Amino acid sequence: MSGLKLFHAMHGGMTEVVPRLAEAESDVQHLVETHMETMLGVRFLASEYSTGPIHGGRIDSVGLDENGSPVIVEYKRGTDPGVINQGLFYLAWLVDHKEEFRRLVRDRLGPSAAAQVLWSEPRLVCVAGDFTRYDVHAVREHRRSIDLVRYRFFGKDLVGLETVASVSARASATTRVRRGAATDPRANRQLGALAAAVDEVLLGLGDGITRVQRKQYRAYQRLRNFACVCPPQKTKLLVYLRADPSAVDLAPGFTRDVTGLGHHGTGDLEVQLRTEEDLERAQDLFRASYAAA
Template structure:
């Protein structure tokens, strides 16, 4: 984001005007903006602000939330560069894991019984949003086994916010083992198991290869691929096809029967309103543009 330059086109002249990036005046401005729009910005449902951790820990978590896959999320903010933001967040993450019942009670109060029963404790996340990070910060998160996202923000003019993922690391428990899905593919497809397993591998390679910082998260009923937010969800293989759900507006593309389907408003596993049905490696090639569009939207 530091290297990003943003320009506003002048409607009356044949020229452009640079919109100068800036930091927030106070940390609370960033926190308030994100909390008010957390689901849109981060794919996280907001639960609480300045959540007290009790007299023993003696701290306050900036923001608590629940992501699209049911993973608990802690969000910590810093106006500029602060070497302590990661350690502070990890301290609160440790507290959170030790207070699961308290967190689930909060989810039940704010989001309902169903959401509380589906909390995914295998991969709680820490998202640090700051004006900038050092190379030491990036190295530090890669040494941890926790799921950590470092997000750099910039404000442009009076009404524009930019977010850039500087580093994103999955915890070991959140990364799906390919062998497990290979076995599911073969069991689901019978004599066609080998070809279905190859299809699963091709889709996995295509989605992970879209860019740096793609995380793969396993839920019971689907596998999610995410940046800060999910951009693709892959369901376990069926006998003859693999279903992928993408964050693409079905109304903005030409739907092809047997290949793409509008599932907005329909019950399904995973997130995304566009269903893509894959049966052969050629279908994976056909879906590449849709994969990229969904990745860009996340």
């Protein structure tokens, strides 16, 4: 919310809605935990989770994101220089207690979710009133996936979240064309080049974009997934976007509403890409999905 001003237009006048911090840290925690999937793209698992008598700590919130990565969320009412180190302390504990976390997922979300937990990139999300430039620098020096999220309350019923910094633990994975995806070697090369171009376009939409590679798809996320790219098929790439299909003029062979239909990745709008021209045509949809995440 740095530099952002919000105004309420009513009866021909204009009144500034002054941002404010929460009265207590617990107010932020309760709000986010109640709406965690909507606000952060994370399924809530537990609050004030005990790390046991030897470790002697309590994790503010534990969750599982859209790609199956474990997530720890730590909250601070204002600015606290210790929030990152505290979160990393708990994240290290979590990585050392994988089976305990799997049991928690199994109890809350079922055995299927527990079997698909992705340990390659566990995440720390810090939600606070503000962060210093030292905090932003610090997350870039760690080999962990960390999101710094600034909150503000506006008036009685508006809440704002701003991603201040977002760092992925892993280097970018190389785009690979699945064996047998096409019988024509030239088609393989063409789809491989198209996949690389899609990757470049999605990463170029803004700062703080993280890629997560799963077997069935590659996700591009801010706090939440905004695009999921599946491995090349025989003649096309399928991209699923977090965009409202009802707000799009659907074109047969290019866009499709997959609301309620099973598919890999997240998003209700399917985009089919076969050529560079299709990619150019899809860029407005990519930007809308990025904005919605």
